[in-house]
Amino acid sequence: MAQADSKKDLHADQDPNKINLGIGAYRDNDGKPWILPVVKKVKQNLLTDPTLNHEYLAIDGLRTFTDASAKMILGADSRAIKEKRFLGVQQISGTGAVLKKGATVYISDPTWGNHFQIFGDAGFTVKTYKYWNPATLYYCLKTADSGSIFVLHACAHNPTGVDPTQEQWKQIAAIIKEKNHFPFFDCAYQGFASGSLDKDAWAVRYFVDAGFEIFVAQSYSKNFGIYSERCGCLTVVTSTEQQAINVRSQLCRLNRASISNPPAYGARIVNAEDNLRTMANRIIKMREETVRHLTDLKTPGNWSHITSQIGMFSYTGLTVAQVKVIKEKFHVYMTDNGRISMAGLNENNVRRFAEAVDYVVRN
Ligand code: PLP
Numbered sequence: 001m002a003q004a005d006s007k008k009d010l011h012a013d014q015d016p017n018k019i020n021l022g023i024g025a026y027r028d029n030d031g032k033p034w035i036l037p038v039v040k041k042v043k044q045n046l047l048t049d050p051t052l053n054h055e056y057l058a059i060d061g062l063r064t065f066t067d068a069s070a071k072m073i074l075g076a077d078s079r080a081i082k083e084k085r086f087l088g089v090q091q092i093s094g095t096g097a098v099l100k101k102g103a104t105v106y107i108s109d110p111t112w113g114n115h116f117q118i119f120g121d122a123g124f125t126v127k128t129y130k131y132w133n134p135a136t137l138y139y140c141l142k143t144a145d146s147g148s149i150f151v152l153h154a155c156a157h158n159p160t161g162v163d164p165t166q167e168q169w170k171q172i173a174a175i176i177k178e179k180n181h182f183p184f185f186d187c188a189y190q191g192f193a194s195g196s197l198d199k200d201a202w203a204v205r206y207f208v209d210a211g212f213e214i215f216v217a218q219s220y221s222k223n224f225g226i227y228s229e230r231c232g233c234l235t236v237v238t239s240t241e242q243q244a245i246n247v248r249s250q251l252c253r254l255n256r257a258s259i260s261n262p263p264a265y266g267a268r269i270v271n272a273e274d275n276l277r278t279m280a281n282r283i284i285k286m287r288e289e290t291v292r293h294l295t296d297l298k299t300p301g302n303w304s305h306i307t308s309q310i311g312m313f314s315y316t317g318l319t320v321a322q323v324k325v326i327k328e329k330f331h332v333y334m335t336d337n338g339r340i341s342m343a344g345l346n347e348n349n350v351r352r353f354a355e356a357v358d359y360v361v362r363n
Contacts, residue, residue, distance in 0.1 A: 007022070019352065046268055057263075057267070060248060062090065062262075083241065086238070092232065092262070105124040105148070106149065106151065111153075138172070141176060147179075147180050148182070152184070152203070157311065158188065158311070159315065161315065163203075170206070185217070190218070190223055193280075217234055222312065225279075231266025288307060291304070291307050300361055314340050316357065322338070
């Protein structure tokens with residue numbers, strides 16, 4: 001309710017200098033949505049390509065796109081790809097509800113809010129695992145019923161902006177193996193954490209190399225900036241080639257029933273190439289600028305988490321009361337838990353944002 005009110009307030013707020021840090025979408029340095037140059041170029045090519053039409057795609061989507069998606073997350077030289085132990089099925093972006101109903105799914109606490117609805121509505125029992133503290137995360141993994149599904153953010157965890165270290169991922173994988181859990185990766189920000197697609201795929205590739213069967217829900221909303229095109233892929237790694245064939249056929253049945261046929265436009269765009277570094281670098285710069293201004297203002301507290309966190313979001317640590325004041329007094333909007341979208345900051349508003357934080361922290 002509070003969240004809905006906050007959105008209403010944001011839209012009603014006429015202040016020309018209001019700052020919206022609640023939105024999970026990239027903004028350029030002028031605070032405007034950005035169409036990636038590569039997307040612009042591909043759109044032009046699509047307009048003039050005489051071979052394209054508006055026929056239905058296959059039920060599992062555009063095969064060149066789903067194969068490219070598998071390569072992007074698993075690595076072009078992945079053994080699973082060489083051994084044909086993988087498949088990709090196009091999805092309506094985000095996390096597709098495509099697993100066995102009735103199973104228990106564990107999602108992180110905190111997580112992207114929609115995980116609750118997606119898995120709940122799909123008939124899963126949804127439970128949470130503690131995320132912040134590795135010790136309690138391991139404890140949750142160990143005490144969950146064997147064979148549970150664990151939803152893991154592949155990189156740039158939303159909302160915390162804190163990812164496990166490689167050592168911690170190894171530990172997580174070891175417990176998942178021991179408990180026979182099933183790893184389901186949600187990968188909505190590949191390229192956003194480090195600017196490198198390969199680095200951001202480290203955890204997924206580690207699991208595949210360690211012999212796991214996995215599901216990876218890949219979204220292209222953020223890293224290609226094509227939010228409304230609903231472009232995503234469910235990439236699955238199996239143990240054998242035959243299993244990959246069987247799983248593809250099952251997922252086609254599910255796709256047929258839930259979406260009938262996947263949309264083509266976004267998949268054709270992603271088919272082209274990537275253009276992520278600009279976005280990742282601007283976000284990293286805004287993290288540095290925020291801390292620089294807070295240091296300059298001698299704002300009480302330690303703000304180093306802003307630069308150590310990664311991805312699009314940052315937990316400021318501001319309280320609900322401070323979030324309320326910063327909204328009412330400074331027209332700065334963020335979620336009630338103090339999470340900000342770094343993409344909402346730019347060279348023109350970062351100082352004002354720091355001053356607003358400085359005020360609420362001191363008062
Ligand atoms: N998963 C996570 C963790 C997200 O943060 C998001 C978007 O905010 C998504 C999935 C899915 O986004 P979309 O459905 O636009 O691809």
